[in-house]
Amino acid sequence: MARIKLDLGPEAKILFVKEITGRRFFRKSVKSLEVIAGVEESSSSVDSAKLEMIRWELKELKDAVKTMGFKAQAPAVAKDNMLHPSLRDFKEKLCEAGVEEEVALDILKDFQERSTEQDLSDQNIEDSLIKHVLRYADVFGGITAGDNKIVAFIGPTGVGKTTTVAKLAAHFSLMERKRVAFITIDTYRIAAVDQLKTYAEIIGIPIEVVFNPQELLANLNKNKDKDLILIDTAGSNPFDAMRMEDLKKFLGQSPNIETHLLMNISTRPEDLIEIYNCYNVMKIHKVILTKLDEAKAYGNILNLSYKIDRPISYVTTGQNVPDDIEIADAYHLMQLVLKGEEGRWWSKKKELEKQGNLSL
Ligand SMILES: Nc1nc2c(ncn2[C@@H]2O[C@H](COP(=O)(O)OP(=O)(O)O)[C@@H](O)[C@H]2O)c(=O)[nH]1
Ligand SMILES: [Mg+2]
Known part of the structure; x- marks a missing residue:
């Protein structure tokens, strides 16, 4: 309120408050408040329906901006950024072999989650990666004949x-x-x-x-x-x-x-x-x-x-x-x-x- 009054004067009122919880990469979640404040005009008071409409339009605008931002980030480069640098070459290798990108990313992210920073910087990381990928090979030892x-x-x-x-x-x-x-x-x-x-x-x-x-x-x-x-x-x-x-x-x-x-x-x-x-x-x-x-x-x-x-x-x-x-x-x-x-x-x-x- 102090901040609002400083900006808009002593007559200012809060019109709309929303609590937003955002998650930033690997950091703790942050809580913030979205506030719309205004000063009521004594002659032509803003009716609440109009205000509601403005609020709605504002929300739509915000959502649109968010979606645009998300789409712009969607290409592979952004997804690769989630991977530790030492895993990116390996991902390329898998994709060149015809492994679908989403499959390669999921497998490597799983590896990343199971590994410490030290594991990921290890020189023999390729060996560990091959062992990890082996987990995904779903095989069965052939037919056993007998018993009809x-x-x-x-x-x-x-x-x-x-x-x-x-x-x-x-x-x-x-x-x-x-x-x-x-x-x-x-x-x-x-x-x-x-x-x-x-x-x-x-x-x-x-x-x-x-x-x-x-x-x-x-x-x-x-x-x-x-x-x-x-x-x-x-x-x-x-x-x-x-x-x-x-x-x-x-x-x-x-x-x-x-x-x-x-x-x-x-x-x-x-x-x-x-x-x-x-x-x-x-x-x-x-x-x-x-x-x-x-x-x-x-x-x-x-x-x-x-x-x-x-x-x-x-x-x-x-x-x-x-x-x-x-x-x-x-x-x-x-x-x-x-x-x-x-x-x-x-x-x-x-x-x-x-x-x-x-x-x-
Ligand atoms: N290169 C190659 N050809 C194969 C293999 N298995 C079957 N074929 C060939 O594929 C063709 C079709 O095989 P077939 O057994 O008749 O297929 P079906 O229609 O599924 O019974 C034949 O010319 C086979 O010789 C394989 O592992 N490699
Ligand atoms: Mg046949």
Whole structure:
């Protein structure tokens, strides 16, 4: 009041008071008061409606200024300022690898919050960062055959479902000596099953083609003696809700079916999430990323692990049956994200195998 009277004279009155609590970066919150004061004119007194209008307009103006200020600060540079300088290069590295900016920022901010100033200035910060990023690699150690395990492979056309089923069948049947059966779901009676039939003949395992959900159930019952039943599905457009419902009916036949969704690693991150959401009308248990050999950047591994609450079971690394498939491993996948093509551990593994040294 003293301040107001000094400015406006002894007749001054407070017209409007508002308490504002503001937060300034890393400082304690500050409380301040917003006050509108005035002097009442004796002849033409300001009516309260008018005053209310002025107050309202003032508020709108203030809000508009605030919004403008916020938008001007929105670009990446401002967001980067929240990061400790020692983390900014690493963020660039992640983004260059195709990790989405918001994902990279969130992961690094989390690291920053868990670290002391001393940790952040440490020369070996990169090692700690790699360890931290490993936390985000959501992986699962592959399929364990036995006890009539049933796994279905779903995903858009051409991602590599049939090839992956063949790779796994060959592995479990020929290397692990398990009893394996193939079932292929053909919802349209036109899908090419010859490809899988050829593999089945070479590997020497039975194959059944089923055309409706009841047939699938009958076939699952027929194969109760198997250690592993692999179900291949005809590729389907994820944005075709009818086909999604069809597939859901098939896979709903048994609660024991474990579903692995295959997606090409070079898909745009936003499409990857869309595809996942479309298939998520049925229960997805694991994700398989395919065609790592054709990719230039691997940031999607991190984008996916960060945004989707499902582990990666396998990654596929080429067209060769049965060799080009790897069980997802957090360390190897993160090396791939950070080193790109140089991190392709499977190529090094093959090189060593050729030389007769299988130590990797
Ligand atoms: N480069 C590469 N090609 C693959 C991989 N997996 C499958 N393919 C190829 O992708 C094409 C489609 O595969 P397919 O298994 O028929 O896909 P589906 O429609 O999902 O069953 C074929 O030419 C495969 O050889 C992979 O990991 N890397
Ligand atoms: Mg196929």
